[in-house]
Amino acid sequence: MLQAQGLSKRFGGLQALSDVSFQIRQGEIYGLIGPNGAGKTTLFNVLTSLYIPESGTCTFGGQALTGRKPHEIAALGLARTFQNIRLFGNLSAIENVMIGRHIRTRGGVLGAVLRTGATRREETAIEARAHELLDYVGIGHRANDVARSLPYGDQRRLEIARALATEPKLLALDEPAAGMNASETVVLRQLIEKIRADGITVLLIEHDMKLVMGLCDRVLVLEYGKVLAEGRPAEVQRNPKVIEAYLGAGAAHDAQTVPGGEA
Numbered sequence: 572m573l574q575a576q577g578l579s580k581r582f583g584g585l586q587a588l589s590d591v592s593f594q595i596r597q598g599e600i601y602g603l604i605g606p607n608g609a610g611k612t613t614l615f616n617v618l619t620s621l622y623i624p625e626s627g628t629c630t631f632g633g634q635a636l637t638g639r640k641p642h643e644i645a646a647l648g649l650a651r652t653f654q655n656i657r658l659f660g661n662l663s664a665i666e667n668v669m670i671g672r673h674i675r676t677r678g679g680v681l682g683a684v685l686r687t688g689a690t691r692r693e694e695t696a697i698e699a700r701a702h703e704l705l706d707y708v709g710i711g712h713r714a715n716d717v718a719r720s721l722p723y724g725d726q727r728r729l730e731i732a733r734a735l736a737t738e739p740k741l742l743a744l745d746e747p748a749a750g751m752n753a754s755e756t757v758v759l760r761q762l763i764e765k766i767r768a769d770g771i772t773v774l775l776i777e778h779d780m781k782l783v784m785g786l787c788d789r790v791l792v793l794e795y796g797k798v799l800a801e802g803r804p805a806e807v808q809r810n811p812k813v814i815e816a817y818l819g820a821g822a823a824h825d826a827q828t829v830p831g832g833e834a
């Protein structure tokens with residue numbers, strides 16, 4: 572479904588990604604992990620065309636992603652959330668989701684501003700769908716609350732609802748559990764499983780190792796911008812290189828436990 576081949580990205584003298592290749596298969600939950608600064612967000616930004624790589628290609632459903640505008644990426648079926656929540660803080664929850672939906676409508680954002688007859692009808696349908704999505708992520712009762720007044724965990728779920736409003740085939744989540752407590756994380760896990768069960772492929776960056784290892788079908792481990800390991804969670808957890816990267820040199824020899832906690 573998504574194919575990255577030989578991606579490299581440099582910031583000045585810093586090689587943030589070097590020769591990164593991987594494939595995400597349709598229907599899987601694919602994890603992206605690595606210590607701080609490993610290049611995870613940079614990789615997300617390259618995949619979603621916020622950054623242009625110096626070399627390498629990425630394709631989604633056979634179509635090139637590199638160099639496309641954000642709305643083109645969304646129209647292809649790739650949606651994302653951000654590590655630092657990017658909601659319209661002054662707008663209500665429902666309005667935030669409706670904005671996500673507009674890229675899928677004929678009238679588009681301009682039509683929504685001008686409010687022609689056709690767009691008014693569309694608007695009613697969009698609002699109904701936005702309510703469904705808020706219910707889907709579990710914050711239907713917050714529809715009219717201003718986004719910035721929502722508890723942190725609800726803001727993260729609102730971001731997911733907004734991304735889902737673009738009807739993605741692949742949903743990329745950048746640290747969705749960051750700042751969540753244990754019970755919020757359990758609910759998040761159920762939500763991600765539900766999203767996958769409904770046919771959406773998931774790419775997940777996450778520091779919460781328990782969540783990653785429990786949820787993902789396969790995991791890609793980055794370190795210093797390079798692929799350190801890839802495979803099923805159980806294999807990756809046993810990989811001495813991964814254990815060293817997380818716990819420090821020497822740890823692999825006596826590690827009986829999985830790398831855990833904050834990376």
Ligand SMILES: Nc1ncnc2c1ncn2[C@@H]1O[C@H](COP(=O)(O)OP(=O)(O)OP(=O)(O)O)[C@@H](O)[C@H]1O
Binds near residue numbers: 582585587
């Ligand atoms: N826009 C930028 N300009 C310069 N350097 C950058 C930029 N974005 C990222 N970097 C650097 O690239 C490296 C990879 O950063 P990146 O944010 O991709 O890592 P990460 O794995 O997502 O880290 P974290 O887990 O802390 O979010 C880091 O050394 C970072 O400082």
